[in-house]
Amino acid sequence: MADLWQTTAELCLELHPDRVNAIIGGIDKINSVDQLPLVRECFGPKAGHDFFIKLQTAWRARRSVSSAEIVAALKSALASAIQQRTRGAVELVWSGPATEIVPVRQTEEVLCEVIESAQVRLFLVSYVAHKLERVLRCMEAASARGVDICVLLEPSIENGGRLNADFVTPLARRLPRAGFYQWKDADNASVHAKCAVADGKVAFITSANLTAAAMDRNMELGVLMKGGYVPEQLQQHLGALIDNETIDRI
Numbered sequence: 001m002a003d004l005w006q007t008t009a010e011l012c013l014e015l016h017p018d019r020v021n022a023i024i025g026g027i028d029k030i031n032s033v034d035q036l037p038l039v040r041e042c043f044g045p046k047a048g049h050d051f052f053i054k055l056q057t058a059w060r061a062r063r064s065v066s067s068a069e070i071v072a073a074l075k076s077a078l079a080s081a082i083q084q085r086t087r088g089a090v091e092l093v094w095s096g097p098a099t100e101i102v103p104v105r106q107t108e109e110v111l112c113e114v115i116e117s118a119q120v121r122l123f124l125v126s127y128v129a130h131k132l133e134r135v136l137r138c139m140e141a142a143s144a145r146g147v148d149i150c151v152l153l154e155p156s157i158e159n160g161g162r163l164n165a166d167f168v169t170p171l172a173r174r175l176p177r178a179g180f181y182q183w184k185d186a187d188n189a190s191v192h193a194k195c196a197v198a199d200g201k202v203a204f205i206t207s208a209n210l211t212a213a214a215m216d217r218n219m220e221l222g223v224l225m226k227g228g229y230v231p232e233q234l235q236q237h238l239g240a241l242i243d244n245e246t247i248d249r250i
Contacts, residue, residue: 004058004065005073011051012077013084019044020078028071033059035067088228093206096219107208108215110224111196112138118147118198123238125152125193129167129210136174149178150238152247154191159250160184161191168250181247195234203231 012020019042026039036056043052059065093110094102115122115138122142129151143149153168155161161182168180183191194210197203206222208214225231241247 004055004062004070007051007054007058008070008073009077009080011055012074012081014047015044015051017078017082019048020074020081024071024074024078027067027074030067032067033063086228088230089226090228091224091226093204093222093224094220095208095216106216107206107220107222108134110204110222111135111206111208111210111215114196114198114202114204114224115139115142117202118142119145120199121148121150121235122196122198123150123152123235124196124210125191125238126210127154127191127194128163129153129171131212132210132215135210135215136171139175139178143175143177149175150181150242151175151178152181152183152191152238152241155182155184155250160186172250180250181242182250183246184248185246197231197235197238200232200235202226203234205234 011023015023022042022044023039026042027036030036030038033056036052036059040052043049059070092102093105093107095104095107098104112135115135122139139149151171153171154163155168156163156166159166159182161184168182172178172180183189194208195203195205203225204222205225206220208218208220208222214220242249
């Protein structure tokens with residue numbers, strides 16, 4: 001049997017805040033669980049119907065609980081749910097030997113998920129980028145739908161960086177509308193960050209470079225964040241590096 005307080009918490013996590021507020025308003029007008037059917041329409045269709053049944057069942061099992069207590073529990077649970085949405089969802093991304101603790105996901109799969117979610121702007125940062133056919137296809141599709149793509153890479157030695165090879169030119173041929181950037185004025189330092197952020201809404205921070213080995217063979221660890229303030233903060237930070245000319249367009 002579902003616990004009453006667990007049910008109120010789950011209801012607030014799964015239903016839209018406007019729907020939850022409608023439910024709160026409805027329950028505030030009744031006196032007991034026996035009158036709950038009078039406010040059935042406040043729960044809405046589909047998932048709302050399921051939660052109406054769950055709440056009714058759990059509340060009947062604890063008839064001594066007043067409607068005022070249910071309202072208070074829903075208000076508290078809703079405030080917690082809204083706070084959780086503000087912080088966003090965080091998922092560990094592990095590529096390598098499996099355990100039963102953290103699910104294994106290929107870095108390439110997660111990176112493509114981030115790229116495919118972009119509708120306005122996509123920013124990728126890596127030390128190198130090499131042999132990324134699937135990722136490049138995703139980036140080409142993003143560019144074709146009008147996404148503004150920015151890529152920060154370590155430049156070659158001849159361009160003031162530390163790499164023997166030029167990894168920018170091959171990518172620029174595939175992505176002629178993308179903006180490629182380098183940290184030219186770095187003094188004995190490298191672009192060692194690896195991340196991708198889409199529309200300030202989804203961010204992937206990872207140990208993996210943009211290489212074939214990192215995408216599907218190496219032991220890599222990252223964090224995928226959806227929503228919350230971190231993706232927005234990261235995108236603003238990268239944009240500021242362009243605005244203040246810390247990184248230069250190639």
